[in-house]
Amino acid sequence: MPRGKRHSKPARKKIRPQCSALTRSYDACKNRATSSRARQGLPVCWSHRKLGLSVAFCQAPLGGSRKCLKKIPWTEIQLCFKHIELALPCYILRLPLELRQQIFSYILNEYQSSYAKFYTYYSFLKVARLNRQIFEDATDVLYRKLVCDIFLSGKDVYILGRKCHSIQTGSWQRFKQLTFQLNISVDHSGRHGPILENVQLIASHLQGSNLIKLHICLDSVWFWYTRRRSVELIRNFLPSYLDPFRQLGRVRELSVALSPKMSGRSNEIELWMEDMSNDSEAMAMAMEWKRYYEEWTENLKRECLEKGVGKCFEF
Known part of the structure; x- marks a missing residue:
């Protein structure tokens, strides 16, 4: 081999991490995260790039009053991939029906001040689908108030x-x-x-x-x-x-x-x-x-x- 010519070692291609966001059906996104992300953000793909800026913590209980608390993109269920099938306790159902409906009315008013009519309707229903009883209570308020x-x-x-x-x-x-x-x-x-x-x-x-x-x-x-x-x-x-x-x-x-x-x-x-x-x-x-x-x-x-x-x- 002539002096001065050396074979450089092939650069090992870095595999990008999997997107940490959830799909609309609450399944793990199969896409790879983009190479560039905002500071303090989470690894997400291009489709979920906005979710990477809103950080939540997994609320799955681990026993002994401890929680998982893994950083995840914000979702309504607030569970990571590992605990996605876990059913979290729903404390709001312990409240009387009248008080629950007052809470839903307050949330609906906040949505109306931030969204157009269709997106108010769509976003409110998305939250209501977390629980069957919540869905019945929340939609009753939605269809009467909106x-x-x-x-x-x-x-x-x-x-x-x-x-x-x-x-x-x-x-x-x-x-x-x-x-x-x-x-x-x-x-x-x-x-x-x-x-x-x-x-x-x-x-x-x-x-x-x-x-x-x-x-x-x-x-x-x-x-x-x-x-x-x-x-x-x-x-x-x-x-x-x-x-x-x-x-x-x-x-x-x-x-x-x-x-x-x-x-x-x-x-x-x-x-x-x-x-x-x-x-x-x-x-x-x-x-x-x-x-x-x-x-x-x-x-x-x-x-x-x-x-x-x-x-x-x-x-």
Whole structure:
């Protein structure tokens, strides 16, 4: 071998450690940790890189009042790989049901101040799934306290801010407080768009629901016209959109208003009709709408009054 030339020893490739995070099914992640990680962080893969910055400690008891306390990325169950199958004691179940629900209400309020509606719903359910009894208690609070927003415009349907390609039965039917925002489109001949079919379909899925609150917010280009024809069209198509909700049968509190985007104008439909035109026909249509609205609200409340409020709204 010529002098000055030496064979360098092949560098031994360093095997990166396994990702220390858990998957959504609470199984160990099979990926390898990334080579770069934040200071004081845990070895995690690229998919779980944010979890590596939130450190928790395994709470598995080892006997003699000792705990495992191994550093792990934060999860709801707070157990390492070794103790993943261990069932931790659930101290909250020792509290009375009323106190547990107050705690869940406080957590839900904190989530609503930090997340959008859909992520509040998703994150709260994720925590509730830790225990069957907790799930029943927490979801009871969730579906009573969280308002489900449903937006309809043309063929588009959004529930909790998420677009739905088709209206099917689901957990949205369990909500006890619903807010509908209807962007109504009607041509000059009075023909309705596809939104009316979606309203009828949603109302059929909610048939027999035990609602606490129902709020319907209406928006249409016709609300911006200041002539009697627009008042006439609004008066004619409103019953078509409100009548499907009669089959709900059990509503404790309900209201119908105009879109808040109409700044400077009253959100009450009756006053809007009177402001748009001062002639006698417009005033007559406003009175006709008032009679219809009173009859519509009484129809929805009648079943609760007959059965008694206590029985109608017990959970």
